[in-house]
Amino acid sequence: MLLDLSIAQIAAKYRSHEISPVDVVKECLENIEKYNSTLNAFITIRDKQELLKEAQNIKFETPLSGIPYVLKDVYVTKGLRTTAASKVLENYIPDYNATVVDKLKNAGAILIGKTNMDAWGHGASSENTDFGPVKNPWDQSRVAGGSSGGAAAAISSRMAMFAIGEDTGGSIRNPAGWCGISGLKVTYGRVSRYGAIAYASSLDTVGPMAKSSQDLAIILEQIAGIDPYDATSSPVEIPKYSKNLDIDFNKIKVGIPFELNLQINDVIAKFKELGARIVDVSLPMLKQAVSVYYLLAPSETSSNLGRYDGIRYGHGRQNFTQETMRRIMIGTYALSAGYYDAYYKKAQQARTKIIEDYNKAFEKCDVIIIPISPYIAPKFGELISDPVKNMLADLYTCTTNIAGIPSLALPCGFEEGMPVGFQIQGPMFSEEMLLQAGYAYQQATTWHHEKPTL
Ligand code: GLN
Numbered sequence: 001m002l003l004d005l006s007i008a009q010i011a012a013k014y015r016s017h018e019i020s021p022v023d024v025v026k027e028c029l030e031n032i033e034k035y036n037s038t039l040n041a042f043i044t045i046r047d048k049q050e051l052l053k054e055a056q057n058i059k060f061e062t063p064l065s066g067i068p069y070v071l072k073d074v075y076v077t078k079g080l081r082t083t084a085a086s087k088v089l090e091n092y093i094p095d096y097n098a099t100v101v102d103k104l105k106n107a108g109a110i111l112i113g114k115t116n117m118d119a120w121g122h123g124a125s126s127e128n129t130d131f132g133p134v135k136n137p138w139d140q141s142r143v144a145g146g147s148s149g150g151a152a153a154a155i156s157s158r159m160a161m162f163a164i165g166e167d168t169g170g171s172i173r174n175p176a177g178w179c180g181i182s183g184l185k186v187t188y189g190r191v192s193r194y195g196a197i198a199y200a201s202s203l204d205t206v207g208p209m210a211k212s213s214q215d216l217a218i219i220l221e222q223i224a225g226i227d228p229y230d231a232t233s234s235p236v237e238i239p240k241y242s243k244n245l246d247i248d249f250n251k252i253k254v255g256i257p258f259e260l261n262l263q264i265n266d267v268i269a270k271f272k273e274l275g276a277r278i279v280d281v282s283l284p285m286l287k288q289a290v291s292v293y294y295l296l297a298p299s300e301t302s303s304n305l306g307r308y309d310g311i312r313y314g315h316g317r318q319n320f321t322q323e324t325m326r327r328i329m330i331g332t333y334a335l336s337a338g339y340y341d342a343y344y345k346k347a348q349q350a351r352t353k354i355i356e357d358y359n360k361a362f363e364k365c366d367v368i369i370i371p372i373s374p375y376i377a378p379k380f381g382e383l384i385s386d387p388v389k390n391m392l393a394d395l396y397t398c399t400t401n402i403a404g405i406p407s408l409a410l411p412c413g414f415e416e417g418m419p420v421g422f423q424i425q426g427p428m429f430s431e432e433m434l435l436q437a438g439y440a441y442q443q444a445t446t447w448h449h450e451k452p453t454l
Contacts, residue, residue, distance in 0.1 A: 002027050014060060068110045075114075087319040118149070130319075166204060176209055177411070178419065180419030253277045282357070301327050334347070366433060
């Protein structure tokens with residue numbers, strides 16, 4: 001199957017004229033036809049004829065030319081419905097493109113469709129959606145993760161070569177982990193957020209999901225960089241991520257936080273084998289991180305969602321789901337005059353402490369390895385019926401959004417037949433090193449080649 005290949009392998013086959021983008025797009029459409037009615041990964045699929053025509057007319061100018069991808073339905077697309085998986089935006093057709101969409105269009109990537117998710121990014125299971133839950137390709141009685149669940153399910157089941165997800169507290173890494181693919185949460189500012197429907201503006205990040213570190217490096221190179229439309233995008237130079245993947249692992253010091261109560265011994269052993277030095281580090285605030293996140297994110301979302309007042313965009317707030325209402329209420333409470341100091345301000349102070357924890361840890365090590373999630377993909381209903389368990393899904397992921405640092409999520413094995421992943425976290429703008437470490441790990445392991453039988 002062509003969709004099993006890497007982006008670089010497909011591009012090489014294009015260059016040698018062995019295959020054309022039409023072949024790859026056809027395979028995506030066949031897989032969508034076969035699996036999407038079960039998995040429910042998509043909210044909108046582009047017209048087949050239009051896609052084939054686009055595939056026929058690709059100019060080969062970048063490593064992504066003619067490579068089909070999907071977009072989490074949180075990015076605005078000109079002339080193409082954008083819902084954030086909420087009824088509120090059911091009929092919203094934007095008249096402009098998100099920067100990431102324009103960049104990929106200019107790079108020649110082919111947008112197949114818009115993927116299902118937890119509405120507004122609120123969730124870790126892609127059950128909080130007005131378009132029906134997403135099923136996990138590895139076991140359809142289990143969730144795909146969230147909030148970028150449709151994107152992860154689509155890549156894992158070979159409906160596209162890569163996806164653009166969005167990560168506010170774990171939404172790229174959690175579904176990547178539970179669906180057995182790779183995903184990158186970038187440094188805040190590395191990729192423009194212009195045209196991403198805001199969840200929590202100081203935490204939201206735009207990033208790639210694909211089968212491997214190498215694919216992620218190729219994608220990041222095309223989407224990173226400063227954007228005049230996003231004042232928080234950074235002018236930091238963009239490394240040649242995909243050209244610099246080889247490193248001398250002996251130079252890398254890997255920190256393991258001793259607050260961890262989950263074991264990732266096989267990963268640690270593999271890193272040692274590759275030559276890395278392992279050191280203990282401490283992230284004492286890990287215990288408070290979920291509480292801090294669930295004050296900051298709801299506060300910001302309660303303000304961001306204020307614009308859906310029923311006047312500017314189709315339906316109004318009566319269409320928010322229970323999960324979204326819960327967040328708006330918590331956020332409004334935390335920001336209210338009487339409780340601001342006790343909650344929002346405290347959470348901001350704790351945010352500084354979490355940043356300090358990481359700064360201290362990175363004095364002792366180059367990268368930190370840590371699990372993605374405390375459990376494997378839950379069965380349907382387990383998370384949505386238990387708000388606390390739902391929040392704990394973000395235990396190991398939300399700290400990086402709070403600190404603004406990058407984190408690479410990679411598959412590292414199976415438990416009860418379900419994929420398990422881990423993260424490699426690093427200081428601000430260390431994506432190059434994370435992708436190098438991830439590449440070395442994936443050269444030495446085969447987990448990222450595994451795929452579900454559907
Ligand atoms: N599960 C987290 C939340 O619901 C993360 C969501 C995200 O990263 N968009 O807030």
